[in-house]
Amino acid sequence: MTLHVTNTLTGETEPFEPRDPENVLLYYCGLTVSDPPHLGHARSWVHVDVMHRWLEHAGYDVRHVENFTDVNEKIVARVGEDDLGEDEAEVAESYVERTLTDMRSLNLLRAEVYPRVSEHVPEIIDLIETLVEKGYAYESAGSVYFDVTRFEEYGKLSNQELEEIESQGEPDERTEKRNPADFALWKGGGVDADAIDEHRHEGAADAEHACETAMTWDSPWGEGRPGWHIECSAMSMTHLGETLDIHVGGRDLVFPHHENEIAQSEAATGEQFANYWLHCELFQMDDEKMSSSLGNFVTVGRAVEQWGTNVLRTFLTAGSYNSKQLYSDETIAEAEERWDRLERAYEAAVEALDSPAAGSKVEDADLREAVETAREAFATAMNDDFNTREAQSALLSIASAVNGHLEAHPDAYDYRGLREAVDALCDLGDVLGLSFTGETTGTADLAGDVVELVLDIREQEREAGNWDRADDLRDELEALGIEVQDTDEGATYRLPSSE
């Protein structure tokens, strides 16, 4: 089965065929760096990352670009707040850095380029000039607008009729624009205090002063700033060319942002801008979405600290990228159980491989077959529009097979079967960005030695029949997050997972 993806443009699930059979051009519509990255962003990043990994797994070279929108009124509104920075550029850069740090903590593959708007203004101006020359855009009072009536297919992504969109326009904006749905490509002048008013936070600099720090550029239409949508067209064309294979972004960006990207890009080049439009669904918190604007978010940094990378990635891939997902303590806790089950099976298998019992000639056909079946099921799931939930099921079935084997053959393991299980767990886990082989740090070694010491003492208490003392020691360890398990060969333990 080949990869199929659901394309917002057609509303259908289609076979994926890149323009070049060996390379995939992937653009992810990144963040406006005006707020701390939250779990909702992480959900999209992780799904894009999984797409990237699966495409590579399938043998493609992936050229992956993710932009940062670092020119925006909301960024200006933050000037002077905390120690974010003294001007728009500094505030943006501090959020970019924070975002990259958070991305690293989620074990994301690096994109090839992380372009910023502020570095692409010449390309943006060129693109706008082309649109003006071709008659798709017009200047009005120092700004340049895209004339939506000139682009016949306007509305094709969000499936809306122009008349309907037109009727939504803000009446007071119609003065400069020919049509209410026209959107700004270039905004003349700087940022006014009124524009940032509603985004102000405590501790920010005086609004007038903040606006003076906003970036502006010279252009054929005078000094000004790029409009919101044009940057993605300019950056993706600069780095990936006129037509890209996959464009991914949040569902909330379909209209107007992605619709406008299509209009600008295709009007300028006459070529299809992106062949496949994929949209990531949003988190639901109770009855509303998680978002920066609602302020109901959990930051990535805090979530990683609390749950760790593997648990978080298990959670974030617990539903399909294009299905809404419920965020709650329960749904995260469930993901943690799921990851723990995987990790325990992995550890049990590795331990078995290292034990003398692994030297036996036992062959467990059930185990080997289960691993083989799981690999196939995993591939089928991923090829079916990146069905990560099904993919997790396949991984879990390996865990069950390993546990079942160890239960059924306590003294003689199927070395090759277990080896294959461990390999499959690592290979497939890697596609989801899950890592079973956490790095062992010096302090973890020391902690392990200390735990062993405590367990030795506990063993002496047990031999003396002092069950209460033994249980107290176990409880104390568990209070520290250290799981203790008594087995025939003595107690084993697991340190709290920390990545």
Added chain:
RNA sequence: GCCAAGGUGGCAGAGUCCGGCCGAACGCAGCGGCCUGCAGAGCCGCCCAUCGCCGGUUCAAAUCCGGCCCUUGGCUCCA
């Protein structure tokens, strides 16, 4: 109002494109049992679903068609 997505067991969440293997996956929670000094982990088994409602097509529908109800997202900054 218009556009889009969705409504599946106690929870969560696949399956719906390509009707039958779905008497509905995987997992969590719950209940038995094995193991164990106890607990946990693991294993075996079980419980919980007339798949939003009503009609239609079909030998056969969670899956196709029509109508209705409800939820969410977009139409303003948003992954």
